[in-house]
Amino acid sequence: MATSEASQKQITVMNPDKVSRRGFLGNVLVGWGLFLAGAHVGLLGCVRFLFPNVLFEPPQSFKADLPNTYAEGVDERFKNTNGVWLVKTVSDPLSGRPADAGMFALSTTCTHLGCIPNWLAADLKFKCPCHGSGFRMSGMNFEGPAPRPLERHRIAFADDGQILVDKSQKYQWEKGQWINPESFLKI
Amino acid sequence: MALFESFFNSLASPELYTLIFTGVFLLYCARYRLLTRPGWVVGISLAIALFFIIGAQNHDFMTIIAKGDNMPIVIMIFAVFWCLSLAFRQAAVNDMRIEKGEPPTEALDSNKKVLVWPDLIYPEFVCTVLLTAIFIAWGIAVEAPLEEPASGTRAPNPAKAPWYFLGLQEMLVYFDPWLAGVVLPGMIVVGLMAIPYIDTNPRGNGYFTFKERPFAIGMFLFGFIVLWVSLVIMGTFLRGPNWNFFGPFEYWDPHKIEPLVNVNLSEFIWVGMGNTRLPDNPLIREAPGILLILAYFVITPALLAKTILKKFFHEMGFARFSILIMLLLGMASLPIKMLLRWTINLKYVVAIPEWFFNI
Ligand code: FES
Numbered sequence: 001m002a003t004s005e006a007s008q009k010q011i012t013v014m015n016p017d018k019v020s021r022r023g024f025l026g027n028v029l030v031g032w033g034l035f036l037a038g039a040h041v042g043l044l045g046c047v048r049f050l051f052p053n054v055l056f057e058p059p060q061s062f063k064a065d066l067p068n069t070y071a072e073g074v075d076e077r078f079k080n081t082n083g084v085w086l087v088k089t090v091s092d093p094l095s096g097r098p099a100d101a102g103m104f105a106l107s108t109t110c111t112h113l114g115c116i117p118n119w120l121a122a123d124l125k126f127k128c129p130c131h132g133s134g135f136r137m138s139g140m141n142f143e144g145p146a147p148r149p150l151e152r153h154r155i156a157f158a159d160d161g162q163i164l165v166d167k168s169q170k171y172q173w174e175k176g177q178w179i180n181p182e183s184f185l186k187i
Numbered sequence: 188m189a190l191f192e193s194f195f196n197s198l199a200s201p202e203l204y205t206l207i208f209t210g211v212f213l214l215y216c217a218r219y220r221l222l223t224r225p226g227w228v229v230g231i232s233l234a235i236a237l238f239f240i241i242g243a244q245n246h247d248f249m250t251i252i253a254k255g256d257n258m259p260i261v262i263m264i265f266a267v268f269w270c271l272s273l274a275f276r277q278a279a280v281n282d283m284r285i286e287k288g289e290p291p292t293e294a295l296d297s298n299k300k301v302l303v304w305p306d307l308i309y310p311e312f313v314c315t316v317l318l319t320a321i322f323i324a325w326g327i328a329v330e331a332p333l334e335e336p337a338s339g340t341r342a343p344n345p346a347k348a349p350w351y352f353l354g355l356q357e358m359l360v361y362f363d364p365w366l367a368g369v370v371l372p373g374m375i376v377v378g379l380m381a382i383p384y385i386d387t388n389p390r391g392n393g394y395f396t397f398k399e400r401p402f403a404i405g406m407f408l409f410g411f412i413v414l415w416v417s418l419v420i421m422g423t424f425l426r427g428p429n430w431n432f433f434g435p436f437e438y439w440d441p442h443k444i445e446p447l448v449n450v451n452l453s454e455f456i457w458v459g460m461g462n463t464r465l466p467d468n469p470l471i472r473e474a475p476g477i478l479l480i481l482a483y484f485v486i487t488p489a490l491l492a493k494t495i496l497k498k499f500f501h502e503m504g505f506a507r508f509s510i511l512i513m514l515l516l517g518m519a520s521l522p523i524k525m526l527l528r529w530t531i532n533l534k535y536v537v538a539i540p541e542w543f544f545n546i
Contacts, residue, residue: 080340108340113364116342118429122442129344131360132430134447143447144430145360148540174540 058082061166063158067103067187074119074137083108084153084165085119085126087137102186105153105165106139112146126150140173149173155185192245196434199425202529205522208417215275216405219397220283223276228269235264245436251424255332260350260423267416271408277395291394344428344441353422354415360430361524363535363545371517375410378514385503385511402499410518449534452476469539476537480546483520488512 019027062082075086085106108116115130125142126135133144140149154169163185171183178184198207215222222231239261242248252261281291301307334343348356358367390399397404427433428441450459456475457465466472491512492500500508527533537546 080338083340113359113368115346116340118342118344120429120442123444127429129342129346129429131356132447143449145363145534147363147535147538147543147545 060168061164063160064105064163064165066162067185070103074121076119078165079108079119082165082167083116084167086155086163086165087139089137102184103155103163104139104184105155105167107151107153107167107170109151110146111141111148111150112144152178152183154182156182157185188241188244191241192434192436195242196436199432199434200529201421201425201432202526204421204425205413205417205525209413212409212413215271216397216401216408219275220279223272223279225276228272228276232265232268235268242435247438248436251435255329256347256350257423258329260419263350263416264420267412271412274395275397278397281394281396282398285396285399291396293394345426345430347422347426350419350423354418357418357422357426358521361521361528363543365543366546371521374514374517378517381510381514385507385514387503387507406515406518414518414521447532449528449532451534451538452479452536453538455533469541473537473539476535476546479536484513484516487516 058081062078064078064084064086067088070086070088072088072090075088078084078086085108086103087106088101088103090101110117110128110130110133112128112131112133115128117126117128117133117135119125120127124137126137126139128134128144128146131145133141133146135141135146135150138149139152141147149172152171152173154166154171156164156166158164169182171177171180198204221227239252243252251257277292281293284291347353355367355372358371361367362371386403388400388403390396391403424435425432427437427439428443431443431445433439433443453465453472453476457463457472470477488509492508496508496512499511503511524533524536535545537544539545
């Protein structure tokens with residue numbers, strides 16, 4: 001008896017005359033709508049942070065000294081500043097043909113997950129410290145999990161005879177882009 | 188000492204290490220009634236401790252275990268072993284009782300009710316205080332393993348993930364990032380969530396047992412112990428500069444040369460066996476690998492359903508069984524791929540870098 005009285009009382013308390021069930025739901029809807037709208041405006045505001053006003057990044061394209069300052073092999077002078085290895089070969093690194101002496105710019109980003117490999121001069125290979133991918137001097141992947149070779153960047157002569165590297169252009173071996181003359185500088 | 192070091196160094200080749208680890212795990216599951224006796228647990232713990240104490244005389248090993256990052260792993264080795272022993276001990280006792288027709292020990296105290304306060308909150312509070320004290324002391328005594336300032340152009344060598352992610356990092360060595368970093372972890376999470384829906388076997392509810400459900404418990408523990416804990420240990424003690432394998436007592440020489448030229452399955456087939464050039468069309472080139480993967484995921488389940496897992500198939504029905512088998516095959520793909528890499532240097536079964544698709 002007592003319980004049924006109590007529940008009776010509760011129902012009357014929870015259902016006062018002022019707000020009908022439908023009206024309550026409408027209020028809830030408006031409230032949540034406003035809240036979600038506000039949340040989305042906040043989210044949009046966060047998207048703004050993806051586009052900073054100032055970017056402290058080295059320019060994408062830079063001059064990389066005169067070719068005769070390079071010795072044969074891998075040069076690391078622009079690795080830390082610009083993320084590029086400049087490699088000078090006396091033979092075509094792909095076919096081994098001695099015909100083409102030249103230079104190319106290798107990206108320092110591992111094609112596996114984006115770590116920075118080290119150049120091991122004694123072993124003549126790039127070796128990634130994260131999962132052990134290895135790349136030959138040409139950039140070809142030959143050990144570890146990296147699925148494709150290192151990317152090359154555009155390389156050309158500037159007006160003053162210096163080397164010009166443009167990182168906004170990339171050439172991928174698996175797409176057959178290494179035959180592009182802009183990926184290899186003949187000297 | 189030299190003998191001790193060279194003995195363990197020789198065991199530390201990845202194939203041998205994994206085989207021994209798996210063997211010990213299987214042995215433990217088979218002989219859990221004996222090995223979880225208190226005397227054995229103490230004895231094994233002492234043996235592990237002795238290994239670390241003797242090993243610590245070696246400078247290279249000492250450098251590894253004394254690093255702040257790696258202390259949790261030494262603790263973890265003991266903690267995992269003790270938790271396992273505790274659970275298996277109770278399972279062993281129950282299994283023996285059930286064999287004799289008695290109810291499991293848990294049935295005896297099932298009517299006993301305890302109060303949240305003080306029975307639960309009080310021990311929790313004591314643990315909180317104790318752990319806080321331990322962590323503060325630890326934090327004061329051990330230097331944080333800070334490295335040089337982070338730089339976008341240089342990575343430490345070896346670059347190791349936090350210790351609890353070393354298993355994931357090890358997976359990344361064998362699979363393409365989208366598999367090892369997205370699909371397989373996703374399968375782990377979803378698979379763990381799916382357990383209550385796949386496993387409707389009521390036995391073992393509310394009491395410890397191993398004999399009544401060796402498959403379920405064994406599979407779960409295989410995934411956890413052999414494919415996660417053992418990889419964490421491997422990543423800590425056996426992986427050195429350039430992510431090469433080193434014995435635990437070996438000097439981490441960054442110039443250690445390991446011939447690791449990896450070969451894709453397509454190269455094995457076309458160049459190695461067929462003596463031809465790789466076909467230009469990636470689909471034709473990778474056809475053997477694609478067929479192999481399809482066979483793995485289609486024919487193996489059918490075979491298993493007809494043979495050793497026949498009982499499961501009938502009890503679970505088609506849908507449940509398929510999900511179970513897919514999860515199991517996904518799990519098994521890791522050790523299979525690891526062994527293939529270590530033994531025949533297989534890189535990818537399907538390798539289509541043109542489309543970012545490698546398996
Ligand atoms: S990021 Fe270089 S091997 Fe994984």
